[in-house]
Amino acid sequence: MSAHPTRTDTLVIGGGVIGTSIACHLAEAGVGTVLLERGTIGSGSSAATAGVVRTYFPGSPLTGSLAVRSLAAYHSFADRTGTPLGLERVGFLVLFTEERQVEDFRREHAAQRAARVKVELVTAAEAARLNPLLDERSVLAAAWSPEAYACDPAAIVRGYAAAAQEAGAVLLTDTPVTGIDPDGRVRTPTGDILAESVVCAAGPWSTAVAALGDVHLPVSADPIELLLTDPPDTPPATLPMTLHADSGLRIRAWRDRVLVGMGRPGPDESRQAWLGRLSRLLGTVYPALDGIRVHRGWSGALEASPDGGALIGRHPSRPFFYAAGFSGQGLCQAPAAGEIVRDLLAGKQPWTDPAGLSADRFPAVAPSLR
Missing domain, CATH: 3.30.9.10 (D-Amino Acid Oxidase, subunit A, domain 2)
Structure with a gap:
């Protein structure tokens, strides 16, 4: 486990396939990144999949577009990370x-x-x-x-985690989050970390993690x-x-x-x-x-959003970002999700319009995000 820092540009919560993808994309873009995982890397819902990445999702062409982009990234994954996916x-x-x-x-x-x-x-x-x-x-x-x-999900997580560390990210395991203050201070049992931005990628536990920062995400487990x-x-x-x-x-x-x-x-x-x-x-x-x-x-545990589509976006008034609610499809969308979060953090327009991914699409939830 890496040394415990006290400050960082961005703190990612969750060490599954989504969190490690985000950490890798951020670190490779030169963003100071710390990732916190309450257990071991890849030990959550990323470890309980059927081990298939696909691009067709009946009823959801938007999900398909993320999966198409992600599959292209997986085909070049070994060149990028040194980890073959088979x-x-x-x-x-x-x-x-x-x-x-x-x-x-x-x-x-x-x-x-x-x-x-x-x-x-x-x-x-x-x-x-x-x-x-x-x-x-x-x-x-x-x-x-x-x-x-068919693929090895654990290899994807390992590859992203190793590439993130190679690019300078700090990954802390066995480090649960116990509080998120309005100023970006993230509390853990081993010390606080002050972050300019916080990203919630905690899978089925995203609602509970976001609630620590007084943010409601409609993700069921x-x-x-x-x-x-x-x-x-x-x-x-x-x-x-x-x-x-x-x-x-x-x-x-x-x-x-x-x-x-x-x-x-x-x-x-x-x-x-x-x-x-x-x-x-x-x-x-x-x-x-x-x-x-x-x-x-x-x-x-399967994380799910109300309509089965991913939730990727940011709080409208403070630097709290989220990537959750993938409804069992996170493995198929992780590379694209990492790109989108990286660009949102940088204030850039992502490769796809993020409006359809925001939690704001649920009117009953949007007010609690403000």
């Missing part, structure tokens, strides 16, 4: 079971293309060819996006669980990340097994009932997995 193209398949889903896709397709997202509508037969586990009779059509890659099946009798050679649009059921290959996710139990649903519901749907959509045993994989 990107493996797997593709992303979204299964449609209702006509309205197909119509929604067609309605927003032009906007997705304008965001440079590569995605097309395919038939049920084509979807079954792309995912050989799929029963084509269970779907009407599907969206296919080839630009999705919900538990999420990923499961692993037993090895199928005939493991597929390739398997795209596949989303069942109606239920949220997701699968992808994980070594000789299948990684499965479907959110979490409902408010009045037991975990056992949720597992039963998941298993029944899994067997219906993917007959080769009917009756297969599923086991705990890993779990974590």
Whole structure:
């Protein structure tokens, strides 16, 4: 752990993929940067992902534009940080079971293309060819996006953290924030740090961290669980990340097994009932997995904004910045988020209009940001 400074230009709170990206972008721009992480680097929600970066997000071309820019950065990540990511193209398949889903896709397709997202509508037969586990009779059509890659999320965090330190940033682990004063003084159990600007990138804990500075961010923290099946009798050679649009059921290959996710139990649903519901749907959509045993994989907290889109912006009257609420998609947007925060801090216009990312888009929340 680095020595504890008493002053800095910018203090970043949160050592996940978003916080380390921001710290790296700031330090490389010559900004004095300190990052505080309450645990170890990458130990929060960044450690509980399906390990896929993609560019297609149904219903959100804006998210897609951030992901497209981020994917380009990941392709050059090893050159920039010295950390290889081992990107493996797997593709992303979204299964449609209702006509309205197909119509929604067609309605927003032009906007997705304008965001440079590569995605097309395919038939049920084509979807079954792309995912050989799929029963084509269970779907009407599907969206296919080839630009999705399996990766090592921990390597991304490590790479950004190392590059940030190489550029002069100070990273302090096991250092929770206990207070944020109006003058930018950030309090920790090991001493205070006076910062000209503070950036909240604390993932699921962003609401609590921002509240320490009397700022309200509408970020909820919900538990999420990923499961692993037993090895199928005939493991597929390739398997795209596949989303069942109606239920949220997701699968992808994980070594000789299948990684499965479907959110979490409902408010009045037991975990056992949720597992039963998941298993029944899994067997219906993917007959080769009917009756297969599923086991705990890993779990974590999912940060979410009210509309599922990222919150990136600044307090209107003081230098408090935020990058949170990525709704499980932070890995796909981290490089672009780091760029945007860097430019906002410098008073520059980012590469995209940040208005659509600001918490001000929620009128009920905006007054508490002022």
